[in-house]
Amino acid sequence: MAPVRVDGVADEPTVHGVREALESTLPLFSGDRFAELSVILPPLLRDADLIAENGPEGRAVRVRLSQLTGWLLTQTRQFDAADVALSRSLEESSDRLQAAATVSTQCWLLLRRGRLAEARELAMRWADEVEPRISRATPAELSAWGWLLLRASAAAIRDNRPGDAEDALRYANSAAVAMGREFAPRGDFLQAFGPVTVALKRAENAMIVDKPDLVLKLSARIPTGGMRPTSNNRNRHLLDVAEAYARSRDYAKTVEILRGIRADAPQWLPHQRYARDIFGRVIAHRRTLTSEMRELADAIGVPV
Template structure:
């Protein structure tokens, strides 16, 4: 199997560029390029590969190669072991359980558990979710709708915590059981996010475009749910395209998503689903994310000034991802105090979410590398995000 460095070297030579010329064209240090090509580093961050791909005029995935495997910490893998087993274990056959679950009981339990998902209460979910998954499976055909919703949430949680194989199992099961196009699209929205986190940018783009085409509503009579569903698929397509060095496709998808948000006129959650909240603010958040991916920190900060944060819940993953983009932009423009303040803000609002974000670790690493001494607060934050000092 070829490494990212071998692929970079191969394309660079085909383009007739020296390492120095590629470094100048891409903005990636010549030291990084040399280490990659000489095999001292197996791969690089997706942001680095995107810059190299843009300079070499190839899709990012041409350099990235194989999708990312599950790379969570041993502690995280152990925490979710029971959830993974519950997702993969065959359900108890009807009649073999002495105290079988009821549809009403499982539906009530799911309703009471949803705030744990929206609030990023990972410790509590690791305890409660395995039994709930087993009970939903034991319901058989009558529990289809409850089971689909639970699998959607479980799949999202597994993506969030980098349990990619388990996420794929949950989401594909939910998609197979979906009753209609809209229910299936809700699952595909998270499945596209899984592909993005795995680095499978082409698959994410194709999947999002296919489902966006199939769910595109007639604007003159579209329901809010149809607009929100279509808009999110377009945002996923834009996210995949911008990471895969396809700026035209990314901009086109973002413009269509913006049109859907304008038609909607507000932030809206289909079926009160916190995973699918969509509207003008969500589009602005994702526009700033695209600017961050393409290394335009000044634009990220300008866009951030137009976003009404008071309308966003502190536990909103989209809000907190955006705050990471803002922190990253502050680091790139040399404003380390404001960058660190954003990390502290996220940690105060979502203490169980932040430790699962490699992006936060990268931001803090770059911040620390520019300082001679560290404050006690920086050392504490390094412990939070799992950054060895």
């Protein structure tokens, strides 16, 4: 990603150049383009380290890149490396709301590792720190607070604390109502938040407590117009819908949804153990598999 002169010798990276290179990679992050990122990120991280030595502007670029890298590594289940990247992003951040977004990803990392109490406590501690006065709150403040509450709710419902989960979700919904619509503060897809995102997480909680009928009911009510939530949240919700159909023994609908996710996010789906669990149960109830189902099993990583 460093600029190259005509003679083939790389110039020293500049803050402006690395910042522009980082901005150009954002569609790859938000679009789950993991293969492309695996090529682009190493030199970009190297350049970010070099410019970080030159002052606060360079460090700010490295903070943002470390945050995104930590999110990507969490997404692809490289948990130890994700922890390192997110910790550095948080330690070097001078922006309270960006730090809160990093903490939100740290909570997600703890959730994926099964460290539920830690995730809930961290999310609530930071939610208390950044809680805004809703009547005066900016979209960035509402997003930061709302996402931390969603993480707290997700941890609580998995830790058999339904009351705490519902309380956190209710406060997150207040932030979403104040936001008024799905919106990404500062154009940051990681901070995209609003009523649809909260509705998706409410359905996720219903699936955790084994209420597939409620998942399908809630899903049918989720609006499809306007700005969509991030692709990860949308596809994660669709896995919940697929699971709800599977538990209702509507395996044809389950396969249809999984095929749709594969078409939209082919590089994201193989990293989802949830998808493998869902499709594994579908296969267990089928005597024969169609060629399309075999292709789907191969794409998800389910042995047949």
